[in-house]
Amino acid sequence: MELTDKTAEQIQQTAQMGEGKSYFLYTFGCQMNEHDSEVIAGILESTGFTAAAGPEEADLIVINTCAVRKKPEEKVGALLGTLQPLKEKKKDLCIAVGGCMTQQEEIAAYIKKRFPHVNLVFGTHSLPRFPQLLERAMLSRKTVVDIEEYADSREDLPISRRDKFKAWLPVIYGCNNFCSYCIVPYVRGRERSRPMKEILAEARSLAREGYLELTLLGQNVNSYGQDLPEGHDFADLLRELNKVEGLRRIRFMTSHPKDLSPGLIDVVARGEKICEHFHLPVQSGSNRILKLMNRRYTRERYLELVRSIKEKIPGAAVTSDIIVGFPGETKEDFQDTLDLVKEARFDNAFTFIYSPRPGTKAAQMEDAVPRAQKEERLQRLAEIQHGISQEINAELVGKVVEVLVEGRSKNNPEMLTGRTRTNKLVHFASPEDLTGRLLPVKIIEARTWNLIGEMVSGEETV
């Protein structure tokens, strides 16, 4: 990737920093964080660092954190504890902790105090400054902290991508929605759309390098363009990306139901590269809870959207996120969620127990639902959803689907794993490694989480 003069100069100054050194990167959280880690890896590699096989071998350990629920935060605390003895053994090991969790002032201060073996604490806006921060941290005896909210452009930062045939492509950073339970707007800042020409240039360059699939990322991709002077919206962006030669699949996530326009559904229906999959988190089926969550749609409007997607795009997949045990959720509210799930018939849904996030509105609401009851609700919801996923997957048995092969199956090295356009995992036997190829696969068995298939004549669809 081309570097601007300014970034090139900054990296130049720190160019020798990683010579002969290696790094190990831990990533928690969502796809946006995974992509941020690709940028961190890109920056490190451009200053001479190489990837280490494990934390013990590394000279630098970077932890990219997530704050969306308590669990990922606890994991980071535990990880920092286990790294302490490593640091004692290896005095010049450098440890950097950054991302959504450390963007919160109290947490950054806590880490500095509780884990003095951490050299650098950085936030979600710090990536353009990362080389200088790291250099300072490597020279300083004290923990360097940078969680400033100003962000220079990220456009020209180097990226070291994990895959060779599918790529993350952020289109909008931040979130303006302030759902009452959610920490993301506080730790990721206000919405900032990338200029369309930058996104198109990156997409074209990825296509030239042989990438077949792009996943457009944003907390709410439907807000794309609202902050840009050009007046483009997300549907315009998709239409343009659909024309990029060489690309075969375009995915996007996440769509906020309040902003999903009929125009966008039409673009997905018409764009031959745009995959028929909407990740459309509903969060709750109760209008009362949706209001308390500040989601700004009703269950009726949500179900109408799902109907419209399925009507305009037969075979489209709709997946969702659902929170149980939001403060004050009654039996009736929860029943509304179960009813919605049965009516919407999601291909899959991620289900979470509400986790209070300090500083959010919901954290101040009275949370009277006992833990055991929340767990029981989660269980009931998951059972219903699993049954539906299984039924929907069963409809694919006997059909031939297009699969982009991602690699060998983790559990069975004789099988390859890939995804359909609707984002379903397919495992199929193949002696040959066909990673990165688009193939027709016949589905022979449906499971809740994945499908089993067999290759059809080995013909490629590329």
Ligand code: SAH
């Ligand atoms: N921007 C996306 C989702 C970001 S977070 C969207 O608006 O849909 C991913 C999911 O985590 C959310 O959809 C929600 O279901 C869940 N989540 C967010 N905050 C949570 C909390 N405090 N407790 C439990 N789940 C939460």
Ligand code: SF4
């Ligand atoms: Fe969080 Fe809501 Fe923004 Fe999604 S849209 S990141 S749930 S505040």
Ligand code: F3S
């Ligand atoms: Fe977590 Fe930050 Fe993503 S809080 S879910 S890593 S935006």
